[in-house]
Amino acid sequence: MFKNYIKIAFRSLLKNRVFSFINITGLALGISASLLIMQYVNYELSYEDFNENASNVYRIKTNRYNQGELSTEWASGVVSIGHLLNEAYPEVQRYARLTSTSGVISKGDIEFMERSIYFANQDAFKIFGTQITDGDTENALTEPNTIAISESVAKKYFGDTNPIGETLMYNRDRPVQVTAVFKDVPDNSHFKFDILASWSTVAQGDFAADANRVWYWDGYFNYIELAEGTTPEAFQVKIDEFVESQWGEEMRNVDTWMDFELQPMADIHLYSNFIGEAEVNGDGDSVYALLVISFFIVLIAWVNYINLATAKSMERAREVGLRKVLGSQKGQLIRQFLTESFLVNLFAVILAFLIVALVLPGFANLTDQPMSMALFAQQGFWFGLGVLFFVGTFLSGLYPAFVLSSFKPIDTLKGAKLTSGGGGLLRKGLVIFQFMASVGLIIGTYTVYEQISFMRNQELGVDIDRTMVINGPSVTDSTYSEKLTAFTEVMKTDANVENVVVSTGVPGRGVGWNAGGIRKEGAPDSEGKQYRVLGLGYEFVETFDMEVIAGRSFNKEYGDEEAKILFSRAATKDFGFANPEEALGERIFFWGQVYTIIGVLEDYHHTSLKENFDKLIFRLIPNANNFYSIKYNAANTQQVVQMAQEKWGQFFPGNPFEYFFLEDRFEEQYEADKQFGSVFTIFSGLTIFVACLGLFGLAAFMTSKRIKEIGVRKVLGASIPSILKLLSTDFLKLIMVSIVLAIPIAFYGMEQWLNGFAFRIDLYWYIFALPALLVLFIAIATVSFQTARAAKANPVDSLRYE
Structure with a gap:
């Protein structure tokens, strides 16, 4: 009997080649995409799995409070x-x-x-x-x-x-x-x-x-x-x-309080982004967002199968009736149709395996994860593949099997018109679900793209272009200041070098120097506050084109500059000054010494636009050895690098020459977001492709069912546009309903995601309108391709009696 099931199933698949291709291709794409995403998610969730003690280990996070x-x-x-x-x-x-x-x-x-x-x-x-x-x-x-x-x-x-x-x-x-x-x-x-x-x-x-x-x-x-x-x-x-x-x-x-918070070790990678992290951590929300996409894309592929199988059920009514007359039981018919589902899913799994093997290296590179062909040696991979196969077989095949096996033989053999109101409603509901998911994902993709573009193109308030930064020397001696001066002067003699300045930090990474107990001279200890401190050499402010909004910056022409200090606008506000000008001349107690505020700098983005403006204080440290920033002529980058390396070896022998370009380093802060956006875009595109693949098949079938109606209408004078409108209207109504339902859900989801950014875009109407129009256009093109063929066909062929 099983052999017979297989034989009949093969015949059915070969007889309906177009629908078999659509089902197998859609399922293969859905399964392969789901497997790739689940591998990515599994890796992100696997942090600390190698550590047997991780479940009982906690990091002690420190929270500090100002008043x-x-x-x-x-x-x-x-x-x-x-x-x-x-x-x-x-x-x-x-x-x-x-x-x-x-x-x-x-x-x-x-x-x-x-x-x-x-x-x-x-x-x-x-x-x-x-x-x-x-x-x-x-x-x-x-x-x-x-x-x-x-x-x-x-x-x-x-x-x-x-x-x-x-x-x-x-x-x-x-x-x-x-x-x-x-x-x-x-x-x-x-x-x-x-x-x-x-x-x-x-x-x-x-x-x-x-x-x-x-x-x-x-x-x-x-x-x-x-x-x-x-x-x-x-x-x-x-x-x-x-x-x-x-x-x-x-x-x-x-008046400086602190408390401590236990962080489970296993949660740190996905849910921790605080000062002084040992590594750049991941984003739990992004990981689970991709997991949701993997669920939707394979679910949509299964939905396609259910839609097409139930739509074609009317064609197989006589087959079912004849089988029942010849003695087939309902259970046998269900097993027959589940066998067809089994074969479709089996071919889809085999194709999905080949797709994964083909694209895995590129996907590993895209996600920056150490994935390789060793994936296929993991038990988890085969378990996931097996689950998708068996769940897909029963989930996508069970409902059509029950529908097909429930027809009454007396009705089917008499040629009575069979309808399935429940089946029609189900198909409409599933089409709406498919395109709700597609619209929502495209809105999400567009929002992510807009937010990343906004962050990358926003004015930073500091000039990081054409800046090469050398990591300062680790090995120094008593002659360091003289060597620093000589290195700076020699570099500036080159026409390609505009300036060389030193600092304890540079834009693109959080300021590591945190100082507490800072207060006005004579104020009680209880008024002390914490600020992030950046040590600067002379001309740093001018070299990086930072805006002085009150007073002046450090200048060698003035005496005793190391007893002076600069504030950022945010720091002056936090300190209690009504405006930047009010801060000038104030004396500040800082770790046992008193400094005079001589200038206030406009707030600038020292780190990415995910973070708010930090409250910064700037001290003059002319012999800082953390970073050397070299402003240069961009046309001769390689020449500047070669000269810097040569002079570095001359003045700081034994210290490795390590450098980076500041613009690139700043951009690295957005790598995780760009990576998420790329993955999100790819799989959102696959989702709508699979959805349209199903719509294409459904439109082809529904059009074929009305081929005689189209012939009659053409004979009676109907134009091709009117026929296109007739056949497309029902589908477009469903697409419009899916758009209306998807927009509020997408708005809520994207609003929650954007709330994680200190500087963010607003969700303007076009962020929803453009994806909706795109989906509508794709749907119209998909349906019209099929309906146009039917509308242009010779009515004589469709009205000729069999």
Whole structure:
């Protein structure tokens, strides 16, 4: 019997080649797109899966307040909190405390600039699930001047020899001993490091004691592992009580409050974007938005099958009637039609597999994920493929099977006209659903495009064009200031170089220097506030074309400039000045010193337009060694780079020459949004393509059912446009209904997404009108292609008796 089912199913598919092609192609596209998106989503959700302890590990986020108002949220917060909680509460099984550094690591002639170095305590290995493959597993990070290195770093410096016990040089003047080698940190970790140096290397003398008790040192990562059975909610209460008992009175005296928030380690990658993050994290909302698209695109493909199968049910009525007369039971008929669905889905899955294999490398490059053909060796891939196959077989085949098997043989064999009111309503409902999804996704795509374009093209308030930035030297000596001056002067002698300025930070990354307790001279400690601080060299303001809205910027012609300070407009407002001019001449207490405000700068976008204007204070640091910004003539970029590299080696020998172009670095902030927009656009386009594929098939079938009506109308004088209008009206009504229903849903969704941006577009009418018109045009073109053929056909052919 099963063999017979297969044979009949093949005959049916071959007899209806066009509809079989539409169904198989639509399902294959839907399944392949769904598989690719689910692979992307699965990877984003897999962060920390390699870590067996991750479910019990929490990062301690620090929130700081100015006079009761939340001012800063730190991923890398207070230095002492992890240590103190570990001492105070048995619920804390272990803790990790880390702070980042960088430097030149060398072994003889082998020398590299290493930027993923962290000082850490021994428990960091267990907290992060890092496996030590060689060396001391229990005490690798207990002694000063000891380090653990990754397998990649070991290979880089030692080749195939055993590095345990060997010595490396840090910044050429500090020997450090290798005590352990660990496996490379997986890509799906929110915290990546290549070298861990012992905490005792940096925490010595008074610093070591202070690091275990003070509450006002930021910039340190703290992780704790809670004992089994301890809920984060219950322990959060204990943390609040601890802060009150430990530092409450001291913080109230200076009116600067803080609290701590537990972040589950597994949630950090998708739901954390705070000051001092170790890595650029993902976006949970975007990930789940793509998951919704994957659901819609495969669902629309199944809907196509249901629509076409039920529409063609009238053609197969006599077949069903004859089978029933010859003794077929309803169950046998259902199995017959489910077999057809099985074959369609099987061919679609095979085609989808080939599509995935073909486009996977390009998709991996687009999403910047380490996906490869190894995907096909994963159990999850085959499980997902199997689920889509079996669910698709039954979901898309069950309803048509019941419809087809329910016809009464007496009616079908007498030639009575069979109708299925329920089936007609279902088809209309499914068409509306398909195009609701299509319209909504295109509106979403257009909104994402408009928002990204808005952010990229908005005036920043600072000139970042034609700017090459060199990472400052890690190894310096007492002659650094003289070398800096000489390097600057030599570079400026080149006609292609406009200026060279130094700073502690540059646009494109958050300002890492946060300073608290800043207040007017003579004001009580309780009036102190926190601000982000940027150290500038002379002419930085002029070089970057920053607008001075009151007073002046730093100038060598004035004396004692290092006792002067600049504010941004947002900082003056937060400080309580009625206007920028009122701030001029005010004396500010800043970490034990008093500075005079000499100028106010207009707010500018130091980071992306996702963030609001930061409250910035600018100090003069003429010998800063973090960044050297070189303004140059864009026509001779390569010449400037070559000259800079040559002079760098001359004045700062032994320091790696690392540079970037500021405009490119600023654009990197939008990479995740551009990537999301590209993926969203591709799969939204696939969704409407699959929807139109189904509409094409449905229009072809419905047109064929009215072919004699069209012939009669043409004989009676109907024009081709009138026939086109007649056949298209029903479909266009459904499309209009789908547009009306999709717009409010899309508006709500996009409004929620845009609320995540400090600077955003408004949802103007054209953002909804253009996608709606596009879908309407595509639908009209799809339907008209079929109806035009019928309308132009010779009526003699359609009216000739069989």
